[in-house]
Structure formats: C-alpha cells, structure tokens
Amino acid sequence: MNGLYHLGELPTAAVEALAARALALRAGAQPQRFDGRALGLLFFSPSLRTQASFQRAAGLLGLDLVQLQAGAGGVWGIETEEGAVMDGANAEHVREAAAVLGRFVDVLAVRAFPKGQNRAEDERDPMLAGFRRFAGVPVINMESSRWHPCQALADWSTLDMLGVHKRAKFVLTWAWHPKALPQAVPNSTLTMAAQRGMEVVVHRPRGFELAQDVMEEARALAARSGGSVVESDDRGCLDGAQVIYAKSWGSLAHYGDAAAEAGARGPFRSWCVDSTWMARARPDARFMHCLPVRRNVVVADEVIDSQASVVIDQAENRLHAQTALLEAVLSGAGRPESPASTAGREKSPGRPIRDPSSAMEMKR
C-alpha cells in the first residue's frame, strides 16, 4: 500500500487485515525485517506516543531511522503555497523538502497540526498534501489538520481486542478543554466507528458539530457497513453505550477566533466524563481516549482509573498498528523506486541477507 492519509480511504477488508496483524504482533508474532531500508519521521507538532511508537516500530522492523523536528533549532519553516514569493518566514518549499527526504528514506511519516487561523486552508491539509504529492515515496499521516489514521487503526484493533461487537453502540463525546483543539481525532474516530458498522452517536453541544463533509462521509461509510450515525446534545444519548470515547474539539463556527471560541465553550465546562456519565452506559462499557488527556477536565480520575478505561491499551496498540502498517507499506507491490531505496537495498547477488525479499523467504 502506498502510505496512509485517512483510514476511511482503505477498503474495510484492508483495515481488518491490518488490525488483525497488529493484534498478532501484540500477541508476540515476529515483525518482518527490512534491514537496509529507512523510515523518516518529520514532526511539525509536538508528540509523545507518536514519536515513541514510531521510533520503536522502526527498531522492531530493522529500519534505519531518520528523525527531524521542525522549529527551535531543528528544521526551519516549510512553505506549502504554490507559486509563493518566499520572502517571509519560510526558508524552504515543500516541493524541495519532500523530494529531498524522499531520496533518503523508503517511507516518510509526517505530523502537521492545523494552524487554526483559516479553516478552508487547514482543511486542504497543505503540508500533508505537499508531502504526499512530492515525496516520491509512501507518506504516512501522523496526524494532520483533518485525520489521524494511525490512531483510528489502533482504536479499531483495540475494539477487536476487547471483543466489542461490530454493531455495538459507540458514543463519541465532546468534552470541555481550556483550548480549542483540532478535529483530526474526532474526525478519524467517527469515520472509523462508522466504517466498522457501529451504532455511532456524536454527543456534543450545539455549535460543536463536526464538519459537514466528515459527517456525510461517516454516514456513507455506515450505510455501506450496516451501521448508523446520529448526533445529539442530549446526555440521554449515552444510555446503553458499549463504548464512550471522549475527545474535545473546538467550534468550527468560530474557527480562528480564539476569544469567540472560548466564549462558545464557556457554558459547557461541566462536559467532563465522570461516573454519572458512565452510569448511563452498559455495565461492561469501555472508556476510550486517544491521549494526552486532561484529568478532571475531560475525564474524571474515577473514570480513567477505573476498570472501564482502556486508554493505555489503546496507546500500546499504536505501536502494533503502526508496525503492521509499515510492514504493509514496505512489503507492498507497486512501490515506486527511488534512488534512496536503491542505495539502501542490496543488489549484489553475493549478499542476500539485506535484500528484503530474500530475507523474507528465509523467514518463511
């Protein structure tokens, strides 16, 4: 497969195969080895789980690791606009940055949060779009303005691991947060649950609707898989939930206007998942969150520390899901040849061990 931008773009069977492989890896299956090949990680935004789990996945797969951090003495600003006269802050265009990094690695993973000023620009996801267009190697989205497919894949595998029924009731609930957070995780969580065929409810205050096109995509995915998607601001929609998945996000109605957005959030300070919320759900309901989470703001200690909470398993599954994803990307047919991959892989017949295909044959 040629990278991953949005999980919903993959056929459901492909997602199921990746999730199954993730759980097999969790259970102790041996990762494939890709010695002599390389993974590039490029962070324009902060990260704990994503950095750590991709670094570790590289090690498990035998990949060389190239890691870059933008800002603060690392990599300079990258321009994404076509035709820009670059006399401002950005020192390099994504056309060059992507093409160059694509010569050094076999797969490139990029994290770039939205700037939060201009919704239309952010929804074009310019940094990911630029890297996907110009890198010349598969690109993995480590969370962009729009999507966080690695989280969604990990969550899918977590639901499988927990034996949650494909038709179970899944409530994605908004929560209050001191900042206006991006939509990538709720977008990906919603479409992931819809694609599984779950009975999906988006529980959010009025004014905190997710983007119309994302809702439509979720409904289309649900229609194909036999699930459903509804929205509600009524706490009663939690009743009988099998999964309560919490996440805060900012109001699209006030995008880029921090004061107005904070004002819109203000009345909903009490939207914090506590035991009264969980009491509405099934007795065996699960609490999920992608982390990082603000305790006693988004979720009460009594919930995240309870047996219902599976947040640490979700996070662990990031590692296994990404390891499975990288295996699929690196062993995929039809991968474009790049000079870097040429340089990185063995060609001479006398040294078969670092040739990926030969190595895999040896393992079989």
Next chain:
Amino acid sequence: MNGLYHLGELPTAAVEALAARALALRAGAQPQRFDGRALGLLFFSPSLRTQASFQRAAGLLGLDLVQLQAGAGGVWGIETEEGAVMDGANAEHVREAAAVLGRFVDVLAVRAFPKGQNRAEDERDPMLAGFRRFAGVPVINMESSRWHPCQALADWSTLDMLGVHKRAKFVLTWAWHPKALPQAVPNSTLTMAAQRGMEVVVHRPRGFELAQDVMEEARALAARSGGSVVESDDRGCLDGAQVIYAKSWGSLAHYGDAAAEAGARGPFRSWCVDSTWMARARPDARFMHCLPVRRNVVVADEVIDSQASVVIDQAENRLHAQTALLEAVLSGAGRPESPASTAGREKSPGRPIRDPSSAMEMKR
C-alpha cells in the same frame, strides 16, 4: 535490578560489581547484546554527556532507542500532582505518560531537574516518583531534583580506576557560580564517597549546607563502611586531600528566592579551585568535577588543564557505568513482563539469534 533512583539504595557489593563491570567494559570487554529490546530516554532538562552516553550505550547493547525531549516542539508539559484539575499548562498526567512509554520500551531513563520554586515539592522528586510508580518497567534516574546516581556510579568506578584508597580523604568543595544550581550532584557525590568508606569533608560557606537528611544519610553510610563525614568552611580542611571534587550548588536557606540567593552567594565569588587550593592537597591529589564546568569561575584553567584533573575520564566512565547498569537491569531476574517487551522479543524457537539468552550462549 529494578532500575536505579539513588545509588545509596544499592548494597555496596552491588555498586562494587557495577563499577568493576564498568571498568571491564572500558578495558574492552564485550557488552552483552539485547537485540529486540528497547531503551527509552526522556529529557525534561538539557544534557550533553547524559544524552550522548545513553545513546551510545543503547548502540553497544543492541537496544532499540526511543528518545523524547520535553519542550520546544517536542513533548508537552507533564502533570505530576495526584487529583489535579488539569486546566493549566500541562497536557498529560505522568500516570498516562509513564504507563504508555512503559508499553513501548523495556527500560526507561528520565531526567528532570528541580523547578527551583518550592523546596518541599522538589525534594519529593515528583517526576521521577511518578515515572517509577507508573511506568511498569525499570526506571533509571538520569538526574532528578535529589540524585544523579549514574554520575555517582561513574565516579565510583573512576576512583577505583585511579586506585584511590577506600579510606582516602575526599573533599567535596562548593564553588561560586552565577546561578543557584541544584543539589543532585553534591548529594550523590557525598553519599557515594561516604558509602565507599572515605574520609569525607564537605567544604562550603556557612549558609550553603546540604540538606539535613542527606547529611544524615551520608553519615549513616559512612558509619556502616568505616568512613566519616564532616563539614567545614575553613580552607584548611583541604589539607592532605587525595581528591578535591568541586561542585557549585544553591543555598537551601533561600530556595526559590533568586535575589536573596544571589546575595548569599555574593561574598564567596573567590571560591574557585585554583592552584593555591590544590597546593594544600597531597602531591598526587586528583581534581574531579561532573561537568559541565565553568572555567575560571568554578575551577581555574591551571587546575582543570593540569595532570591532576580527571574530568574527561570521569565523563567517559559515564558511558561504561551506564552500559553496566543497563546490562544489570535488562538481564535481571524478576523483571515485570510488559506487552511491549513481549512484542520486542523473539519467541519462535527457530530464530534463536535475537533471543538475548540464546545469543549469549552462542557467544560463550
């Protein structure tokens, strides 16, 4: 062994074994290999030697490396208070950060300097305490508010390497510095020398006493090992020293009050180890410092550049001490099983090469 927080907590025989192994590694002994397992490094504070030596140790031991830096576009702030309502600057609680990283690696090393505002809070060492409590894997302290055990272990091995007698006179001397520095290194140096059984003198101005409980621990360690611990502000206490170990630290009497602390330090600007200080010591005395050191402020060029100075060997021994420590932690019995370590290690019987124990048998 289950990580390392404070060297003084280890039995002396265990310290001696680690120091001996460090010197064997320095002399060319082959490090054990732990291919398929991983070391996590998490820095909340700046570092040169510690970063470089732990990275290198990971390479020598065949460990996958996961490295995270807090601040400046890396990892966000981590909350350590139990029950906190997290509506401030910190985006994640140590309960989650530690538990998640513990799923990705087999041993986790953390550096977190004190905040320097509230002494009682700093002395609880909240970040290290949190990681040790919640990581689920062994945690190594790469310098906390209270202790710097890797430095102490390296220094112990350096004293062994130099053939310094266990009963020799060891002067830990305060020096002036433009900032109020933390106590972790002097605390660890003092207790290390006391545990060795040395004749320990703490040479510091009045008002710059180390913490009472640390002094008491040092005296107890000395009592057990046949050594002694005294304090003095008299330059004459340097007379006949075998080792002069310099380090600046701030006055606990003015903790968190930078102006008052600077005022207390002011009169002691001349406390810089120069040749007149060294002239009081034995002709074969050694000058030690943990580095980084401010030349001609803490120590004069004429001393640090002399034959008496062993600071570069001390620093090199950080690598060997930490390699020995990681060997002990990773080969230790009773290590808790974590899913990450399960995922990272070979289980299938047909591929013994990456199984640590098998690999070691093959080497024997």
Next chain:
Amino acid sequence: MNGLYHLGELPTAAVEALAARALALRAGAQPQRFDGRALGLLFFSPSLRTQASFQRAAGLLGLDLVQLQAGAGGVWGIETEEGAVMDGANAEHVREAAAVLGRFVDVLAVRAFPKGQNRAEDERDPMLAGFRRFAGVPVINMESSRWHPCQALADWSTLDMLGVHKRAKFVLTWAWHPKALPQAVPNSTLTMAAQRGMEVVVHRPRGFELAQDVMEEARALAARSGGSVVESDDRGCLDGAQVIYAKSWGSLAHYGDAAAEAGARGPFRSWCVDSTWMARARPDARFMHCLPVRRNVVVADEVIDSQASVVIDQAENRLHAQTALLEAVLSGAGRPESPASTAGREKSPGRPIRDPSSAMEMKR
C-alpha cells in the same frame, strides 16, 4: 583520512576518489559496515538535508548514532574562547565538550553557523576549530562560518554524474534574499569549481565580493588545475555558462550591521535567477543550488521546476558523498585510538557474533 574541514585542503585525487565512490554508492554499491562504531552529530544550527542524510548514512554503515541539538532544551551554550572567565551564558567549554564526545564516538560531525556579529571572530571558525583541536577523533564539518565541505563534495560528484566537462564554464551567482546569509556555501562552491579546473565566474553586485583570502585560494587552486576565476557584476558574464549555481550571501562590507547590510542589498531585489538568466547560458546548461532555496526570490519557479534544475540530485548526493566520506574516515589508517572506540569495537577473538562478516556467514 582525519576528518574534513574544507574540501580544498584535500588533494584533488582524494576528492575525485570520494566523488567516484559516492556515485558508485548511488548506483547501488554496498556500503562498508562499521558495526560497533559510532558517529556523533552535534548541531548548533538548523538543518534538514544534513541531519537526514547523516542519520541515514549512519544506518547504511551500521554505525551507532549519537545526536545532539544545541539550544531549546537540548545542549547548553558552548564557550570557545581560551582563558574565558565563564560567568556568562555558556555553561561548558569546547575543551570539555569536544574531549568528552570524542570518548563516546569514533567520528564527530559538527554544524555551527557564524554568529554574524564579528567577522574576524567568525572567520576563525571557533567552534569547529575547538572541536577539531580537542575531540581526539576525526571531526567532519557539517557547515561552519567558513566552509561546507560536504556540500562541495556532493556538488563535485553531481557535476561528475552529469558529465559536466572539467573545463566548462561555471557561474556562481549571487541572488537577493531577505536576510544576510553566511558565506560558507559560496566559499565552498567557488573553491570546489576552481579545484576542478573549471572556468569560474563569480557574478555578484559590487559590494558583495567574497572574502579576499577565499578568492585568492580559489585562484591558486584554479592555477594548479588549469582553470580560472573571475568576478563580474555584468549579467553578460552568464553568457555560455554550462552551470549556473545560485546562492545568496551577505555583504562583508557591512558584517554585523543588519540595517546597513539590508540597505546594501536593497537595490538588487531583482537578482533572481529566472528564464531570462538561463537563456544566456548554453541550451544544455544546469541550474544548481544547495537548498534550502526561497522560490521566486532566489530562483523563479520556471527555472527550479525546469529540466535544467538538478537541485534534488544535488541533495541526494549529500547522502552518497557523506557515506563515502565516513567510509574513508573510518577505514583510514592512522586513526587515533580512543577509549570509546576501544570499547565499541570487537577485540576478543572468541566472540564472532558481532563481527559483520561472521554474522552474515552464520545467517546464510
């Protein structure tokens, strides 16, 4: 070879051998393996290509990687002045920083841009000079105040790859840029082309001459190789060029005076390589730039996106050139022994498993 500070210091035959090896690696030759040895990377300045390509080269060569970033929570400031009384911002002297890192790795690469305040100080290249003097292991310059030899070596190999004749006309042209940039790249490009024996023209406005001593060195190199070096501010000097190599740099006449320098640059806003510039060159002329480049400021989209542009190949050749360079440094005779390298390499005959050739035999 004992590191690399300035390409012009190498005999031309040595440069040619490195460039040839770089192209062989690009074509798929197998890099040598140096398992158990280590490369240190220390960045005092930002980087994309250099970080990524050195990280990848380490992987291809089997080297352990030690990587440090100055500033922003990484490594503190490093003092370079001899005899300094270090009561200012810098916490460590290069004497210690270099000597310590030299104990942990086998080769150390350092990037340190000029401070841009004092020309004489910058031209002494104090950080590189300090590391070269005190590291005790070979040091590679990843771009200093004065030189960028890895770029020059990559560019040499790119010219070879493109079949550009050794006597061809090579125009290094200044371009406008919103900031006063350093001279390291133009200095290295100029001397590289002169050492090849090319017909070199430096096209720049009056007031933007390169340093006198660099021009003299270039002329001396050209004299030895049968080439030539001239300067011109006449656009006509582009006529018949085989290569147009663009790069902006600040005026040495106003070094450290940002306002005066910006004023001097002001009239030359139109110095941007566009199709009218390229039209003066040969029909098969090549456009080169080291990257990062500001589009439509230094070069028009119509040029950098044309078939004439080879900037991505130049950047890819950074990887191959540095891989070749590291091979030469690490396999070089006469390398000084350091304790770290002793610790890192196999000595005992009875433990073949980490010997690359033996390990490969075992796997076959």
